[in-house]
Amino acid sequence: MAESKDSILKKIGNYIKNIFSKNKKDKYERLEYASQSQLIWYRFKKHKLAAFGLTVLAILYFTSIFAGFVAPYTHVERIGDYKYAPPTEIHMISEENGLRTPFVYSYSKELDPETFQYEYVIDKSTEYSLKLFVESEPYKLLGFIPMEHKLFGTGDKDAPVFLFGTDNLSRDIFSRILIGGRVSLFVGFGGVFLSFIIGSLLGGISGYFGGVIDEIIMRAVELLMSIPKIPLWIAFSAAVPRDWTAVQTYFAITMILALVGWTGLARVVRGKLMSLKNEQFAMAARAAGASDFRIITKHLLPAFISYLVVHLTLAIPGMILGETTLSFLGLGIQPPAVSWGTLLQDAQDLTVLADYPWHLIPTAFVIVTVLMFNFIGDGLRDAADPYSSK
Template identity: 50%
Template sequence: MGLLPERSLPPEAATNEPDEIPGDVAQRVLIWRRFKRNKLAVFGALLLCGLVLISVFSEFLSPSTPYAYDAERTHAPPQRLHFVDTDDGFELGMYVYDYRVERDEETYANTYEVDESAKVPVGLFVQGQAYRMWGLFPMDRHLIGAKDPDTEVYFLGADRNGRDMASRIIHGTRVSMSIGLAGVALSFVLGVVLGGLSGYFGGRTDNYVQRVIEFLMSIPTIPLWMGLSAAVPRDWGAIQTYFAITVILSLIGWTDLARVVRGRFLSLRQEDFVTAARLDGCRTGRVIGRHMLPSFTSHIIASLTLAVPFMILAETSLSFLGLGLQQPVVSWGVLLQEAQNIHSISGAPWVLLPGVAVTVAVLVLNFVGDGIRDAADPYK
């Protein structure tokens, strides 16, 4: 019998190694697939992207500037946006009805009635109040608003000074969301560094760090906020106060993350790959940053996502109590200060709408955080 001709293998079959699929890429793909199966988390992620876009382009998206006021429209009710005009046939076009304003002679409060004979045309990319985009570029175009630059529309009503609530809530999104993200960033640095040192070295270092954490966690939250906020000089400007409140929230919010990092480091420092890195001559910083932290990065991301709502609620509470940001800064907490007056709430319930924005933001961030935590769980 003759020998069978030798068959050559294709290049991809010449080796037993699989195609080039790095482990970290495969893990990200697996986490993404798990995350997509959580419909509530995906819905929350979409809303979170919307909040981020509102924060970035708040000047353009708002119908007016947050400081423009009309003394004749104090506590003006919301104006309903219409899309079809059926009075003169069938005509497409956005508009709102104007008000008929009357002043009560006894209380001097304005009463409003819808005047269907006066229509205010509304358009997209209209010219309105001038502003500076991101404080740099002068512009006067707004995504939506009255076509007449001298006319104001109130889709969500007006406050006691006749300022548009929709514009103020949109601008408040930037401040409240950025404080949450900036505060979490600082808390991440403090929590990872102090928690990592505590768990990695143990002994006296662990004892000292844990006693500081226990002391901070034993103090009631609101009195601690009040004490730290009282230390902020009242003559500071808006930017200085903003950074001071961010630092205050970070000094309080790092303890939970530090506890988590410390527990993980205590369990990881005895693992074989950590011992191998030490024997290989790696310094402490490299062992922690290149070998130990990446092993539970997904858990840290989930913890940070769930910490952002705490920061937003903390800023809102401080500003609501008059201890945080103050006028002329516009945040959700500052806007809710007007809701402290029961007469304002009874006559103008739309002043509570910033509270709705806070609730939506907190729920969205919790949905996303829970989805990331479940998707990154290796035992699921």
């Protein structure tokens, strides 16, 4: 009986071993016949920081796109008389009922007899439960989907929820951050796309043809790179009319960032093409009658596409910081439109920072976004490097 049991266990062990060995063999066979993009994606997924950064950015972009539903208020809505209200404390332990579902208390204003200023005091007489999918005023999600619910709230006007506090006009900072992310997060894509096109084409033309064309383009690049970025941004943005709409200002800022952000890529593309244009595959395409434009775009640029992809991921944070800087200086997005840069304008006042430090919370979103893009860039660089050991 013991031998029978041992044989059964041995068969089970061999069966499990065969399954794992087969899966491992199938995995290696898939990798053996995988394309370059599939190999890059496989190596990218193994990069833990890059995967983490991709997850965090996916959450940020998702909440910004659907900010109308996630944010409990609009970016211009004034909620009662809650000027400079502190962040709402969320509780799960009740003095009367012990552990329970998340709830909040309402605020009440009291005059401080020593400073003669109103201070917010928590009123613990009533507990207000936090609910999901609470009813709200009718609105249109993404501009065309009729909705009458928000993601969370108390459903009671006497107990508003301010996760990040309010500003000097009683507007919810959390809602304004989510809605402002639509501008700050997506301005990078537009600016990077335009700068990528300009830098790739001009750098490709300069490196491929050389001569007078190379001299003209490179002198223009050096001229733009010699000018400090912030004064150049200010000069361009000052030309934008103040009476433009938020959409027009958004596209103007995108163009401004793109016009001054292509120079570094152009120099790298020029150097790469100068070393590749005399390679055998380029000479074969030229002998086959391919046009210069086709050789540049179809043969030479794809030869170092991995670098270009990494450059894109690292250039987006620069564009986000550029928009934040312009809006922070009052030269970008103008109220009532909102971005992370406009939210940080209140942080210029040291008195506000000392008394209401939650106005610095948008800074954390800018820092996290830039860091996550850098993590993704590092992951793509390692994944695209054939000599990387990771």
